[in-house]
Amino acid sequence: MSALEGIRILDFTHVQSGPTCTQLLAWLGADVIKVERPGSGDATRKQLIDVPGADSLYFTMLNHNKRSIELNTKNVAGKEVLKRLIRECDVLVENFAPGALDRMGFSWERIQKINPKMILASIKGFGKGKYEDCKVYENVAQCAGGAASTTGFPDGLPLVTGAQIGDSGTGLHLALGITAALLHRQRTGRGQKVLAPMQDGVVNLCRVKLRDQQRLKSGPLKEYSQHARGMKFGSATPRAGNDSGGGQPGRILKCKGWETDPNAYTYFITQAAVWGNICDLIGRPEWKDDPNYASPEVRISRLDAIFDAIESWTQTKTKFEVMDACNPLNIPVGPILSMEEIAADEGLRRSGTIVEVDHPERGKYLTVGCPIKLSEVNVEVKRAPLLGEHTHEILSQVLGFEGEELDRILNSGAVGVSDHEHSG
Numbered sequence: 056m057s058a059l060e061g062i063r064i065l066d067f068t069h070v071q072s073g074p075t076c077t078q079l080l081a082w083l084g085a086d087v088i089k090v091e092r093p094g095s096g097d098a099t100r101k102q103l104i105d106v107p108g109a110d111s112l113y114f115t116m117l118n119h120n121k122r123s124i125e126l127n128t129k130n131v132a133g134k135e136v137l138k139r140l141i142r143e144c145d146v147l148v149e150n151f152a153p154g155a156l157d158r159m160g161f162s163w164e165r166i167q168k169i170n171p172k173m174i175l176a177s178i179k180g181f182g183k184g185k186y187e188d189c190k191v192y193e194n195v196a197q198c199a200g201g202a203a204s205t206t207g208f209p210d211g212l213p214l215v216t217g218a219q220i221g222d223s224g225t226g227l228h229l230a231l232g233i234t235a236a237l238l239h240r241q242r243t244g245r246g247q248k249v250l251a252p253m254q255d256g257v258v259n260l261c262r263v264k265l266r267d268q269q270r271l272k273s274g275p276l277k278e279y280s281q282h283a284r285g286m287k288f289g290s291a292t293p294r295a296g297n298d299s300g301g302g303q304p305g306r307i308l309k310c311k312g313w314e315t316d317p318n319a320y321t322y323f324i325t326q327a328a329v330w331g332n333i334c335d336l337i338g339r340p341e342w343k344d345d346p347n348y349a350s351p352e353v354r355i356s357r358l359d360a361i362f363d364a365i366e367s368w369t370q371t372k373t374k375f376e377v378m379d380a381c382n383p384l385n386i387p388v389g390p391i392l393s394m395e396e397i398a399a400d401e402g403l404r405r406s407g408t409i410v411e412v413d414h415p416e417r418g419k420y421l422t423v424g425c426p427i428k429l430s431e432v433n434v435e436v437k438r439a440p441l442l443g444e445h446t447h448e449i450l451s452q453v454l455g456f457e458g459e460e461l462d463r464i465l466n467s468g469a470v471g472v473s474d475h476e477h478s479g
């Protein structure tokens with residue numbers, strides 16, 4: 056039995072942030088019904104197209120295990136269908152621009168009247184306050200959440216990261232909020248509103264940088280490369296390059312082949328507990344007892360020299376050879392893996408985190424499966440639905456429309472019934 060079996064989600068999400076949340080819930084067994092505008096659906100279906108005529112990877116990789124209904128929720132009959140969906144579902148998830156649900160005629164008060172146990176879960180760019188009406192995309196959230204100001208090199212521009220911490224990160228936060236609200240409802244019988252603002256989610260993920268902001272009052276941040284290089288700290292947490300964010304200094308170092316391979320690098324952490332092993336490995340056993348190198352406190356001002364010496368050693372090995380040599384000695388290192396290498400990674404394929412899915416329009420494609428592993432739940436990744444693939448099925452089986460009533464809805468112009476409806 057799936058963890059969330061029996062939970063029905065009215066999925067009003069689009070683009071990336073909301074769909075990552077409902078995809079997680081679908082993987083964990085919820086019945087996710089994605090409501091899409093007739094004719095076009097989620098805008099990402101036709102964004103970054105790689106196979107003409109087929110739904111994009113952008114869409115298919117964010118909407119697995121869901122059903123799709125095409126419904127114009129601004130049409131009278133469409134609103135009637137939406138009302139029935141609200142009655143039949145446990146959770147309504149949305150990430151529209153602020154106010155869109157109210158403009159559609161479905162305020163929180165009205166939703167509660169239709170279904171008093173409903174959980175209304177929303178992603179917005181900002182929480183309550185000055186910016187609450189703003190539309191927000193991934194990189195805006197990364198900038199407004201403090202991530203960009205602390206990412207990059209000290210002498211360079213602020214940088215956004217490839218990890219989608221604004222969108223997918225907030226989707227994760229919302230999924231946790233929803234499961235908590237479901238548990239709460241089980242005990243109290245009451246629904247509630249759950250809000251995950253993207254700025255707040257990014258701030259949560261940047262917690263160590265706010266830690267450093269406060270530490271600045273007590274003097275320079277000694278673990279930052281700036282300190283050893285004699286650079287002055289300003290009033291805000293600076294960009295730290297590839298310095299480790301914790302108390303164990305780390306850097307990205309060149310490996311064999313770096314001249315031609317942009318990813319021939321390793322992350323190397325000089326964890327204090329294994330300092331002796333590092334010295335032996337790189338051919339500097341004398342550093343173990345040298346008072347200039349023997350303790351973390353004295354090493355901090357010599358990090359450039361230390362990492363130069365380690366790099367002289369890593370450059371003689373491939374990033375995987377570095378891993379093989381360091382792991383038995385408990386030295387924490389990590390190869391810089393390219394997406395090409397991730398796609399081919401046997402371990403990730405075995406664990407179901409990288410999976411191949413078959414799609415009627417695009418054929419086989421790779422996607423990221425459920426990254427959370429439950430010992431009692433087996434997640435099968437099913438392809439994303441075609442637009443309106445389940446309109447008829449949802450109207451009749453979930454909402455109980457039949458006969459003339461079903462015909463009336465089907466002919467009202469409020470729903471789209473796709474050609475693919477019965478293609479499975």
Ligand code: CAO
Nearest residue numbers: 070071072091092127128150151152155158180190191193
């Ligand atoms: N039937 C009829 N109308 C529908 C509909 C349906 N099935 N589904 C959506 N609509 C309507 C909405 O009601 C809204 O209409 P109004 O503007 O008249 O109220 C309209 O479509 C557009 O919704 P939107 O404003 O949310 O979409 P947008 O493309 O203009 O903005 C985005 C996109 C992402 C910037 C905005 O939704 C947003 O800020 N969301 C919250 C933050 C967020 O999740 N951002 C991450 C996105 S991923 O990077």
